[in-house]
Amino acid sequence: MILKPQINDIKNIGYYLGRIILGIGLTMFLPFIMGIILFREVNPALDFLISANIAIFIGVTLSWLCKTNKELHAGPAMVVIALSWLAAMALSAIPLSLSGHYKSFLDACFETMSGFTTTGLTLVQDLDHLSQSHNLWRHLGPFLGGQGIAIIAISFLVKGTSGSLNLYLGEGRDEKLVPNIIHTARFIWAISIVYLILGTILLGLVGISIGLKPQSAFFHGTCIFMAGFDTAGFSPQSPNILYYHSLIYEIVIIFFMVIGSFNFNLHYQIWRGNFKEIWKNIETRTLLFVIMIVILITMVGLRQLGVYSDGIILFRKGFFQLISGQTTTGYMTIYAQQFIKEWGELALIGIIISMALGGCACSTAGGIKMLRVGIICKAFRQDVKRIILSPSAIVVQKFHHIRTMFIEDAQVRAVLIVTIGYFFLYGLGTLIGVWLGYPFLEALFESTSAAANVGLSCGITDTSMPAILKITYIIEMWAGRLELMSVFALFGFFVAYLKGK
Amino acid sequence: MKKITIFYTVTLGIFWEAVYVMVIIGVGLVSALAIQYIR
Numbered sequence: 265m266i267l268k269p270q271i272n273d274i275k276n277i278g279y280y281l282g283r284i285i286l287g288i289g290l291t292m293f294l295p296f297i298m299g300i301i302l303f304r305e306v307n308p309a310l311d312f313l314i315s316a317n318i319a320i321f322i323g324v325t326l327s328w329l330c331k332t333n334k335e336l337h338a339g340p341a342m343v344v345i346a347l348s349w350l351a352a353m354a355l356s357a358i359p360l361s362l363s364g365h366y367k368s369f370l371d372a373c374f375e376t377m378s379g380f381t382t383t384g385l386t387l388v389q390d391l392d393h394l395s396q397s398h399n400l401w402r403h404l405g406p407f408l409g410g411q412g413i414a415i416i417a418i419s420f421l422v423k424g425t426s427g428s429l430n431l432y433l434g435e436g437r438d439e440k441l442v443p444n445i446i447h448t449a450r451f452i453w454a455i456s457i458v459y460l461i462l463g464t465i466l467l468g469l470v471g472i473s474i475g476l477k478p479q480s481a482f483f484h485g486t487c488i489f490m491a492g493f494d495t496a497g498f499s500p501q502s503p504n505i506l507y508y509h510s511l512i513y514e515i516v517i518i519f520f521m522v523i524g525s526f527n528f529n530l531h532y533q534i535w536r537g538n539f540k541e542i543w544k545n546i547e548t549r550t551l552l553f554v555i556m557i558v559i560l561i562t563m564v565g566l567r568q569l570g571v572y573s574d575g576i577i578l579f580r581k582g583f584f585q586l587i588s589g590q591t592t593t594g595y596m597t598i599y600a601q602q603f604i605k606e607w608g609e610l611a612l613i614g615i616i617i618s619m620a621l622g623g624c625a626c627s628t629a630g631g632i633k634m635l636r637v638g639i640i641c642k643a644f645r646q647d648v649k650r651i652i653l654s655p656s657a658i659v660v661q662k663f664h665h666i667r668t669m670f671i672e673d674a675q676v677r678a679v680l681i682v683t684i685g686y687f688f689l690y691g692l693g694t695l696i697g698v699w700l701g702y703p704f705l706e707a708l709f710e711s712t713s714a715a716a717n718v719g720l721s722c723g724i725t726d727t728s729m730p731a732i733l734k735i736t737y738i739i740e741m742w743a744g745r746l747e748l749m750s751v752f753a754l755f756g757f758f759v760a761y762l763k764g765k
Numbered sequence: 766m767k768k769i770t771i772f773y774t775v776t777l778g779i780f781w782e783a784v785y786v787m788v789i790i791g792v793g794l795v796s797a798l799a800i801q802y803i804r
Binding site for chain 2: 458462515518519522523526531534535536537539542543548552555556559560563564566567574575576578579582583586587
């Protein structure tokens with residue numbers, strides 16, 4: 265029998281949702297203040313003042329109406345997370361929509377969902393003339409969403425450790441860095457802030473060395489870092505990374521893309537002095553192995569067609585796109601149409617595999633994740649051993665992730681459920697793409713890019729694409745970022761409300 | 766931990782992370798250069 269949610273459950277959801285919306289509203293003051301003081305753009309800055317007031321009003325009202333002292337349980341926490349990402353998308357789209365650079369409010373919603381989920385697919389029009397305040401907001405989205413919207417609330421706005429833990433788990437993260445969840449959230453911010461300072465300085469200096477003006481170089485550096493480390497792939501200029509025409513700039517970006525796709529728990533271990541972890545961890549080992557395989561597929565594909573005649577160009581075009589796909593960032597040093605017109609099917613398959621598998625768990629990256637890929641490979645090896653060895657032999661399979669663990673059937677089952685869920689998402693978007701008339705490989709490429717929160721595009725994502733495909737990709741980005749479970753919990757909650765007793 | 770110790774371990778941590786990325790970049794660069802000789 266399905267139990268109908270009680271009024272207290274709904275109040276609890278409303279209270280926590282209100283706090284998260286309040287947090288989103290407060291963050292809008294950053295582009296407002298920067299716009300007034302640094303960029304001297306009064307009109308664009310006012311868009312943020314209007315939007316911040318709307319968000320704060322909704323957040324405060326919701327928290328006040330649903331005020332409760334009860335702890336948030338796991339199920340309602342997942343509903344809060346699923347709803348808060350939708351609320352973040354809609355409210356953050358208001359200033360972008362007011363900028364006049366989006367064809368419709370749906371396009372602005374697509375952009376913000378793409379930003380918060382660290383995807384990087386974009387529908388902005390005339391990006392090169394977008395105000396710096398709006399551009400900062402586009403790039404701030406991945407920085408907030410990459411760490412997690414709930415992380416903002418847990419760090420500053422929500423009291424009580426049990427509720428905070430459930431919110432944290434609802435965002436597709438199941439690893440705590442330290443026993444206390446509030447300290448975990450703050451440490452995630454600490455890692456991001458340290459790298460933000462380092463990345464902005466480094467990219468700013470490289471920017472100056474390639475001829476950008478200092479203020480522009482550091483603005484670009486901040487934006488590129490936020491979208492690179494948080495594996496989003498937004499850029500302040502329409503040609504994306506191609507705009508900079510610099511090998512050093514590209515290498516620095518590769519550095520931050522890979523670092524951004526690392527597990528936060530791995531950062532924590534290494535930063536505490538456990539340096540060997542980087543070579544022993546199943547995720548980093550699997551990442552290296554997978555990269556070698558997809559390099560082989562992609563490079564052979566490109567070589568076969570003679571797309572790039574020079575090794576260095578092959579590195580700057582082929583390898584860069586590959587790492588961008590593998591880390592689920594989506595930065596590009598080629599034009600979207602070149603994937604289809606020049607790259608050929610084999611190289612595209614290599615990129616699709618890298619996008620589908622993605623970066624590390626508990627990071628800003630999307631996709632199936634290296635931890636799951638590693639565990640599936642180990643489980644496969646264990647089963648092969650069981651077949652080969654004598655029936656009475658006890659076969660155990662170990663793996664190292666922070667500590668040495670044994671593969672368990674329940675763990676493999678959980679891993680396979682999420683993996684199948686991702687394949688379902690990739691397939692769903694492909695099916696709708698093909699139904700709307702796009703070729704199979706292009707539809708598969710774009711759907712995988714959206715669901716794995718990558719952001720590489722072969723040209724389908726455009727303001728002129730059908731609204732139904734925009735909505736499909738929004739759902740894919742949302743479900744992919746939350747690793748499906750919170751989305752299922754939200755649907756389950758509605759079903760329980762309608763049919764429960 | 767003292768602040769200087771934290772600074773030292775974090776710097777070393779970032780260094781080792783950079784070494785890992787350099788290995789990946791090295792693999793990519795060598796593959797891109799080597800593939801030119803394969804027919």
